[in-house]
Structure formats: structure tokens, C-alpha cells
Amino acid sequence: MxxxxxxxxxxxxxxxxxxxxxxxxxxxxxxxxxxxxxxxxxxxxxxxxxxxxxxxxxxxxxxxxxxxxxxxxxxxxxxxxxxxxxxSQDFYTDLEVTRIPAQTYLQVGHWHHDAIFNLSEVGTDLKTQIKDIAHSLKLPVTRVRQCFSDLQIAQVITVEEGVMVSKVNSYQMDGHKSEALMNQLVSAYKESQREIFEKGMSCMRPEAPYHLLTSHCFKIPKKEFRSFAQAILSFSVQLEALYKNVDSKEDAELYFFSTQTVPVTE
CATH class of the missing domain: 1.10.260 (434 Repressor (Amino-terminal Domain))
Structure with a gap:
């Protein structure tokens, strides 16, 4: 009252x-x-x-x-x-993020590209990498080869004489996004996230101790949502920076950290 x-x-x-x-x-x-x-x-x-x-x-x-x-x-x-x-502090500088145009990002925004980028190793024969990554991700060799090609076109990796000689530290979307391009990005993102969600659901087994599924419901003042979103983004960047340089020789698995904030009230 x-x-x-x-x-x-x-x-x-x-x-x-x-x-x-x-x-x-x-x-x-x-x-x-x-x-x-x-x-x-x-x-x-x-x-x-x-x-x-x-x-x-x-x-x-x-x-x-x-x-x-x-x-x-x-x-x-x-x-x-x-x-x-x-x-909400800017951690992108420490992570050395390369920003690529939205139109280019559309070609490398699927989770396959992200996974392959993170599993790829500089100084390794490309054919060997394609075979090993296809086996690790359970993807067709043709798909992995196409993703490597997309990453080269986006200039986030460099291949010379069949060997990957360099790659950027990390990449994010940047630049102006028209309404038509935004619709394409959203559509592509939905498809990619649907696959990740289904993969996550298939991992929900009692004997899978490393699979984490959690959700929280809480009220966010409308005037603070932008700050909330920035905080979530910055937190994910901090996690990425923390585990970015894991030694390839370590016993490690590739994980996806995916967030979605869904309004459930009208």
C-alpha cells in the first residue's frame, strides 16, 4: 500500500x-x-x-x-x-580478445567452431588435428574440416603448408548489427544452443560426476537488468581467462558454460 x-x-x-x-x-x-x-x-x-x-x-x-x-x-x-x-569490470583486456565483425562471426558462431578452436593446437599438422578432433567431438571429418576453413577465413587461426602456425587468444563478436543480421544471428544461436542443451540432457546420469546442471530463480529490478547482464558476461570471461591456458598434456575435458536468463512473468 x-x-x-x-x-x-x-x-x-x-x-x-x-x-x-x-x-x-x-x-x-x-x-x-x-x-x-x-x-x-x-x-x-x-x-x-x-x-x-x-x-x-x-x-x-x-x-x-x-x-x-x-x-x-x-x-x-x-x-x-x-x-x-x-x-562488471572489463576483463577483456587481460584475456586479449580479438573482436570480429558480426557478419564474419555469423560464420564461426556455432558451438562446433568454438570447440574446434579451443581444441586446436599451434604447430600441429592440420590433417592430424582434424582426425583427432573429429573423433573427440564425435563429428564427421568433413564438418571439422569445414569449421577449420571457416576459422581461417575469419582470421582467428592461420594455417601454412598444412600446419596451424598461429591463432588468436580468444574472439568475440563486434560491430554494427542490422535487424536482418540480428535475426540471422539469433536463429543460428538458437540452433547451436539447442544442440548443446540436448547434449547436456544426455549427460544427466548418476555416474556422470563432472556434469553440472543448476538453475536459479530470483527477481531482478528492471532498471538493473543491464548491469546484471554485464556482470554475468564478465563472470564468464573471468572463468575463460582462468582456464584459457591449460596445458594440452594435462588430463582435461572440454566443457561448455552456457547461460540463459529467461523472464517467466508477464
């Missing part, structure tokens, strides 16, 4: 001529500020409540209860802001 709106209506009922301007003057705030508070376009802060409540003549117990709630919410909001800020 909006306590300011309730109080205004109470005063208006006693005096039909009572105006919003008069109410704002009585509370010591501007009419615009009051209007936003009453229509809930602006949140009532703990500090504002301390200023306003003494002029409302609320019952002491109710005033104490509301102030305690506002103080708790403000404290939580401040903590959330600090966490989001710390997670």
Missing part, C-alpha cells in the same frame, strides 16, 4: 479543495517528487522517509516498522550495487 497516496486521499476527503501542491508543501518536498512517489515511479528512500514521516503523524509502531523495512531494503540494494560493479 502506498502510504503517501493513502494519506493524501484521507486529507482530500476531509477537504475536497486540498491539492497535491499543498500536500507537497506540508511534507517539505516538491510537487513533482511527491507525484513520482505516489505513482511509484520513484522509490521512497530511507532518508526521504525520515524527512517526511514526522509530518504524516503516523502511529509510532507503523512508522518504526516501515522505516526498518526501508533501511533493510536500502542496505540490500547498496550491497547488490557493489557486487554488480565489481563483477
Amino acid at each position: 502506498n502510504i503517501l497516496l493513502t494519506e493524501y486521499n484521507r486529507r482530500k476527503k476531509k477537504n475536497p479543495a486540498y491539492s497535491l501542491r499543498a500536500f507537497a508543501k506540508a511534507l517539505g518536498i516538491s510537487p513533482g517528487h511527491l507525484s513520482q512517489l505516489m505513482t511509484e515511479k520513484r522509490e521512497l528512500t530511507y532518508r526521504s522517509a525520515l524527512q517526511i514521516f514526522p509530518k504524516l503523524e503516523l502511529p509510532a509502531a507503523e512508522e518504526k516498522r516501515i522505516l526498518a523495512r526501508l533501511k533493510k531494503e536500502e542496505s540490500k540494494g547498496s550491497f547488490r550495487s557493489r557486487v554488480l560493479k565489481s563483477l
